[in-house]
Amino acid sequence: MRTHPEGHGPVRFGPPLPEDGLPVLPELAGVLAAAASRGGPEPVGGGPALIDAACGHGERRGLPAAPDRTVLGPGAPALLIALTAAIDGDVLVPRPCASWWAPYARLLGRPVFHVPTPPESGGVPDPYALLETVRRMRAEGRDPRLLVLSVADDPTATVAPPELLHETLEAAAGEGLHLVSDETWRDTLHDPHGTVLLSTAEMLPGRVTVVTDLAGSLLPPGWPAAVARFPAGEEGSALHARVLDVLTALDARVAAPVAAAAGYALSEPEPVTARVAASVRTHARVAAAAYRAVVAAGALARPPQCGRHLYVDLTPLAPALAAQGVGDAQELEDLLTGRLGMPAAGGHRFGDDLETPRVRLCTAPLLGETPEERAACLDADEPAELPQVGRALNHVTSVFDDLRDDARRWESSR
Numbered sequence: 001m002r003t004h005p006e007g008h009g010p011v012r013f014g015p016p017l018p019e020d021g022l023p024v025l026p027e028l029a030g031v032l033a034a035a036a037s038r039g040g041p042e043p044v045g046g047g048p049a050l051i052d053a054a055c056g057h058g059e060r061r062g063l064p065a066a067p068d069r070t071v072l073g074p075g076a077p078a079l080l081i082a083l084t085a086a087i088d089g090d091v092l093v094p095r096p097c098a099s100w101w102a103p104y105a106r107l108l109g110r111p112v113f114h115v116p117t118p119p120e121s122g123g124v125p126d127p128y129a130l131l132e133t134v135r136r137m138r139a140e141g142r143d144p145r146l147l148v149l150s151v152a153d154d155p156t157a158t159v160a161p162p163e164l165l166h167e168t169l170e171a172a173a174g175e176g177l178h179l180v181s182d183e184t185w186r187d188t189l190h191d192p193h194g195t196v197l198l199s200t201a202e203m204l205p206g207r208v209t210v211v212t213d214l215a216g217s218l219l220p221p222g223w224p225a226a227v228a229r230f231p232a233g234e235e236g237s238a239l240h241a242r243v244l245d246v247l248t249a250l251d252a253r254v255a256a257p258v259a260a261a262a263g264y265a266l267s268e269p270e271p272v273t274a275r276v277a278a279s280v281r282t283h284a285r286v287a288a289a290a291y292r293a294v295v296a297a298g299a300l301a302r303p304p305q306c307g308r309h310l311y312v313d314l315t316p317l318a319p320a321l322a323a324q325g326v327g328d329a330q331e332l333e334d335l336l337t338g339r340l341g342m343p344a345a346g347g348h349r350f351g352d353d354l355e356t357p358r359v360r361l362c363t364a365p366l367l368g369e370t371p372e373e374r375a376a377c378l379d380a381d382e383p384a385e386l387p388q389v390g391r392a393l394n395h396v397t398s399v400f401d402d403l404r405d406d407a408r409r410w411e412s413s414r
Contacts, residue, residue, distance in 0.1 A: 014350065016100075018308040019215075019221055020220075021308075045247060046259065048067070050072055055067055055070055058210075063210060073225075073252050080182075081107065084108055084146065086239055086245075087178055087239070088145060090112075090142050090143055093112055094115055094117045096347060097351050099154075115129050120161065121156065121164065124168050134177075147179050148182065151183065152188065155309060157310050162198045165200065180210075182213075185306045190304060190305055206235070216307075225259070225261075282380075293397040299317060316407070318357055333346035344360070347360070366389055368392075
């Protein structure tokens with residue numbers, strides 16, 4: 001969104017999380033409907049049943065957290081703003097990063113410092129760049145205290161390798177930073193047997209707060225709920241208490257019917273686990289097909305490893321784009337959103353340079369136009385071969401092929 005009608009202006013808020021585009025799981029809808037008559041508020045931070053479900057969910061992933069170190073809020077943004085408010089000092093994030101991280105720090109008057117990520121993955125800063133950024137900040141009188149990162153990343157759809165994560169965490173710990181690990185996408189690995197994902201909390205348990213938005217795999221985005229798991233020890237206990245204070249001041253509670261649905265989903269009964277697996281499989285295969293289409297057209301992208309999206313760099317096609325009046329990521333967003341008929345959020349919304357022609361594409365719009373068409377993807381062995389998905393992918397291919405052909409004509413005319 002632009003801040004004024006002319007020009008591009010500073011981008012304040014970015015696009016939402018990539019949706020799954022699928023009908024709500026009937027069992028989940030039933031739980032929410034049964035709780036719709038609950039008029040009383042859920043306690044700030046979550047009631048005992050919801051917290052117990054969240055603790056069990058973490059335990060099954062090797063992320064133990066006692067009830068007195070677990071908090072639930074109405075979406076990850078509410079938890080991140082509470083954490084940022086509770087931790088003094090300046091905030092560091094990777095470049096690029098999830099679109100919603102930086103605005104909440106700015107809302108609190110905190111400057112945000114972007115740290116480059118290495119070529120192989122996003123979400124986790126390069127350790128040497130992190131050390132240099134912290135050194136430069138302190139030389140300028142800044143006070144770096146909080147680093148937000150994600151091993152399974154939005155927007156790049158990559159998973160940071162354990163060796164990179166280890167080096168970055170060593171650097172962060174040596175500089176005394178507290179880490180917030182956004183693990184919203186950890187349960188959406190496209191190849192869970194071939195991709196190694198380690199939580200930052202496993203490597204640095206005393207200095208990491210893990211935040212998971214349930215919209216990543218368990219709940220529809222319109223039912224906001226998220227979990228924060230705090231480290232053990234005095235520091236974690238004090239941070240837990242301060243975050244509860246902020247959430248109380250904001251009256252940031254999970255709505256009672258949503259809390260019931262979240263508790264059911266976090267307990268992972270068979271209908272939920274089956275839906276998560278089917279959704280991940282569907283989006284993984286459609287994302288792989290979209291990746292092949294954009295790369296064949298000459299664009300650059302890392303192979304998507306998680307989530308429901310991919311991040312595309314059109315730098316090789318920049319001369320042809322410039323000939324069409326596209327000189328930055330906002331203009332590229334406008335062009336591709338119009339041609340594709342689906343959102344194509346520019347990289348500037350994720351902290352990338354405005355001048356770099358990058359976009360995040362999501363797979364949900366490719367699954368079909370009706371709930372029935374989208375639901376059919378869940379049962380298909382190859383969802384990309386369904387007629388409606390095939391048509392959508394062919395359209396993506398056509399749009400990017402046209403850009404490639406324009407680039408070739410531009411080169412031949414020089």
